[in-house]
Amino acid sequence: MKTVKSFCRMCGSACGTVLTLDDADRLIKVRPDDDNPMSRGYLCYKGLYADEMQNHPGRLLQTVKRQPDGSYRPIDTEVALDEIAERMADLMADHGKDAIALYTGGSSYLTSTAWMMLPMFRKALGTNANYSTATIDQSAKFVTVERLGAWAAGKHTIDRSDVMMLIGTNPLVAHSTAGCLTTDPVKTLKREKARGLKLIVIDPRRTETAAFADLFIQPWPGEDATVVAGLIRMILAEGWIDQTFVDRYVEEGGMTRLWQAVEPFTPDYVAGRAGVDAGELRAAAELFATGGRGSVYSGTGPSMAPHANLNEHLIELLNVICGRYRREGEPVEDVAILMPPRPATAMVVPPMRGFAAVPPGRIRGAGQLFGERMTSTLPDEILTPGEGQVRALFNAGGNPASSFPDQEKTVKALKSLDLLVSIQPFMDTTARLADYVFAPKLQYERADIPMYIYDMSFFPKSWAQYTPEIVKPPEGAQLVDDWYVFWGLAKRLGLTLEYRGEALDMEAAPTTDQLLELRCRGSVIPLDEIKRHPEGKVYDLNQTVQPAPPDATGRFDVMPDDVFGELQSVVREGGREQRLTKGGFTHQLQVRRVREINNSMAMWVPAVHRRMPTNWAAMHPADLEALGVAPESTVTIRSEHGAIPAVVRPDETIRPGVVSMTHSWGGLPGEEGDHEPGVNVNLLISSEHYVEPINAMVRMTAIPVNITPVN
Ligand SMILES: Nc1nc2c(c(=O)[nH]1)N[C@H]1C(S)=C(S)[C@@H](COP(=O)(O)OP(=O)(O)OC[C@H]3O[C@@H](n4cnc5c(=O)[nH]c(N)nc54)[C@H](O)[C@@H]3O)O[C@H]1N2
Numbered sequence: 001m002k003t004v005k006s007f008c009r010m011c012g013s014a015c016g017t018v019l020t021l022d023d024a025d026r027l028i029k030v031r032p033d034d035d036n037p038m039s040r041g042y043l044c045y046k047g048l049y050a051d052e053m054q055n056h057p058g059r060l061l062q063t064v065k066r067q068p069d070g071s072y073r074p075i076d077t078e079v080a081l082d083e084i085a086e087r088m089a090d091l092m093a094d095h096g097k098d099a100i101a102l103y104t105g106g107s108s109y110l111t112s113t114a115w116m117m118l119p120m121f122r123k124a125l126g127t128n129a130n131y132s133t134a135t136i137d138q139s140a141k142f143v144t145v146e147r148l149g150a151w152a153a154g155k156h157t158i159d160r161s162d163v164m165m166l167i168g169t170n171p172l173v174a175h176s177t178a179g180c181l182t183t184d185p186v187k188t189l190k191r192e193k194a195r196g197l198k199l200i201v202i203d204p205r206r207t208e209t210a211a212f213a214d215l216f217i218q219p220w221p222g223e224d225a226t227v228v229a230g231l232i233r234m235i236l237a238e239g240w241i242d243q244t245f246v247d248r249y250v251e252e253g254g255m256t257r258l259w260q261a262v263e264p265f266t267p268d269y270v271a272g273r274a275g276v277d278a279g280e281l282r283a284a285a286e287l288f289a290t291g292g293r294g295s296v297y298s299g300t301g302p303s304m305a306p307h308a309n310l311n312e313h314l315i316e317l318l319n320v321i322c323g324r325y326r327r328e329g330e331p332v333e334d335v336a337i338l339m340p341p342r343p344a345t346a347m348v349v350p351p352m353r354g355f356a357a358v359p360p361g362r363i364r365g366a367g368q369l370f371g372e373r374m375t376s377t378l379p380d381e382i383l384t385p386g387e388g389q390v391r392a393l394f395n396a397g398g399n400p401a402s403s404f405p406d407q408e409k410t411v412k413a414l415k416s417l418d419l420l421v422s423i424q425p426f427m428d429t430t431a432r433l434a435d436y437v438f439a440p441k442l443q444y445e446r447a448d449i450p451m452y453i454y455d456m457s458f459f460p461k462s463w464a465q466y467t468p469e470i471v472k473p474p475e476g477a478q479l480v481d482d483w484y485v486f487w488g489l490a491k492r493l494g495l496t497l498e499y500r501g502e503a504l505d506m507e508a509a510p511t512t513d514q515l516l517e518l519r520c521r522g523s524v525i526p527l528d529e530i531k532r533h534p535e536g537k538v539y540d541l542n543q544t545v546q547p548a549p550p551d552a553t554g555r556f557d558v559m560p561d562d563v564f565g566e567l568q569s570v571v572r573e574g575g576r577e578q579r580l581t582k583g584g585f586t587h588q589l590q591v592r593r594v595r596e597i598n599n600s601m602a603m604w605v606p607a608v609h610r611r612m613p614t615n616w617a618a619m620h621p622a623d624l625e626a627l628g629v630a631p632e633s634t635v636t637i638r639s640e641h642g643a644i645p646a647v648v649r650p651d652e653t654i655r656p657g658v659v660s661m662t663h664s665w666g667g668l669p670g671e672e673g674d675h676e677p678g679v680n681v682n683l684l685i686s687s688e689h690y691v692e693p694i695n696a697m698v699r700m701t702a703i704p705v706n707i708t709p710v711n
């Protein structure tokens, strides 16, 4: 037996771990690493059961190919690559390059070499059919950068804040409030609160994070635009803005237009519509705007709600009008140290509206953001005949059959493909529809560095860690590195892959470590230096925000016409009452994440099953009583789009009138056999109605539903 240090890659938080291995280097146990300077002995429930995933008897241990009768048989990886490359060449010859689509799933973000390989492959292949989870997650934040502009030096970090506002994010469960709270959230919050931090939480559920709030506001789901417009109006009316910052960085006339836009959102209107107390709203506005330093952060809540792009725009406006950004000379302690130096500068990156330059796509006119197509449109790109129709899909570490809105349509689309290739460690829903499934190495079997979001750090400190491959794969396994699939295909298709202008050797495959070297070339701290600290290291780089270059004239466009129009339509549409009564609905379904599991990953391991045999529909006890249903009984939840059975649980953190379920559980619709437990909320979600402009984000929370007991 021995122990080795590493870090967890089940979410972006990268908590330090100590692995216990047997003499054959198989994983026995995972425990937290007390010496890791970021996580300091913290590990969440998911991190602790990584050994159950690693050693699960249902794990896929070699490449398989689907047979005409629907069964799967092992196939040599190189032969599979030969066959796939041939199919691709035929498809491209007949239908063009856009017939081949790539989907970057969650696990590709968490595998740094997969994350660097996918763009190389896409570019060499020349396809425009490029999709990722980003556009079914918080792409409203990218739209906001494009329409409002962005502050190049970033926001205030938690340890340098007097006040912080969290809207629709729950770091105590999700560990994913980028740049703010990731690993070790409980001790961090306790420490910062003891120092004097004031916390404001706005969330339709009284979350684990809300338990730490000095001020908690619990609006109806889907009312973010209303609530935040109300806060902005109060701040403007009281003159609590940072006038110097606004004068310098907001576009001429912008503040007048902003006032016109938020005028209708009087305290009484907002309180009545969002179902909150006007006095509490005022207290939140005052505490935030007059409370000193500190920024607003948000998560998936507002991005999955109706008017996602507007919601995020308004949320960021709170930071703009209160000047909650790092200024020239302030310390920068969250440098992305495994990237080339990129000094933080005190300037506005002006709004570019890059999306406007992209011609409308085939499906619902959706275009592209940052070189990607909108994921909610992919099933229709597959199903809609015509030039550019997608005929082959590579799923790299995602699970579209469970994670996409409108599961019924998604599955129909995946089944209709000429070629579906998946890289997944288990025969999950998508794998069960694929023509070929490659069995990837799991986290502790591969060398890695922590996740970066594009070139930005995810962590509030200048921190990094390297882990070598540690655990030996199970006996007889023939696993692949995710990146190898794409390198192998590129080689066969005669393509040359390039990373930052440097061509890869296309004869002899690189090693994962060589790719990591390449990825970190020219980084602030050399990878070799990081390797000397097995538990990772936080660096004190003495960096400060740099003055803007003289030619920097960017200003925030606080209220462009389209955003103005979206806010007025919020007034026209009305709130919860109008939306529910229109379709005869009684409740709203809201999204949430749970401690036990990351999206659709491994809901069948014993550790998850023990605590969460199914994805309950959580409702307030008073609602259960009113419906006459006992805890643990089954109800039917029906939306405009579909219906699902669900097991109810009493939960006082939910408002009466709301039901909350986590996403991506359950198997394939209509499938025989006992696969994933639970049921998929995406059966209730349309990808065609309530679609946002620009990013085609669909409504994944605040969905009107009815609930009826099943006898
Ligand atoms: N209704 C609804 N739908 C949602 C959401 C929601 O809140 N509500 N959330 C959305 C969001 S934010 C996201 S990011 C997407 C996620 O969308 P996806 O990324 O498509 O889905 P995941 O469930 O995260 O799938 C991860 C897959 O990676 C596999 N995996 C695990 N470990 C490894 C590994 O080491 N290597 C490889 N190659 N694969 C591995 C898992 O088995 C699983 O199949 O879902 C979105 N869908």
Ligand SMILES: Nc1nc2c(c(=O)[nH]1)N[C@H]1C(S)=C(S)[C@@H](COP(=O)(O)OP(=O)(O)OC[C@H]3O[C@@H](n4cnc5c(=O)[nH]c(N)nc54)[C@H](O)[C@@H]3O)O[C@H]1N2
Pocket: 011, 106, 137, 167, 168, 169, 170, 171, 173, 174, 175, 176, 177, 202, 203, 204, 205, 207, 220, 221, 222, 223, 224, 298, 299, 300, 301, 302, 305, 590, 591, 592, 593, 594, 595, 596, 597, 598, 599, 701, 702
């Ligand atoms: N344990 C665990 N951790 C995860 C994941 C997981 O599945 N499980 N998934 C990972 C992924 S892919 C992501 S993107 C991140 C997401 O990270 P977060 O966005 O922090 O995820 P959540 O914990 O779901 O927090 C979203 C909050 O939005 C609230 N909400 C729901 N509807 C609305 C609404 O209409 N308005 C507002 N304001 N709030 C609303 C919910 O009650 C919930 O508290 O988490 C990551 N980490």
Ligand code: SF4
Pocket: 008, 009, 010, 011, 012, 013, 014, 015, 042, 043, 044, 045, 046, 047, 048, 175, 183
């Ligand atoms: S918070 Fe994320 S990285 Fe940390 S142990 Fe949990 S799943 Fe792993």
Ligand SMILES: [Mo]
Pocket: 133, 137
């Ligand atoms: Mo996500």
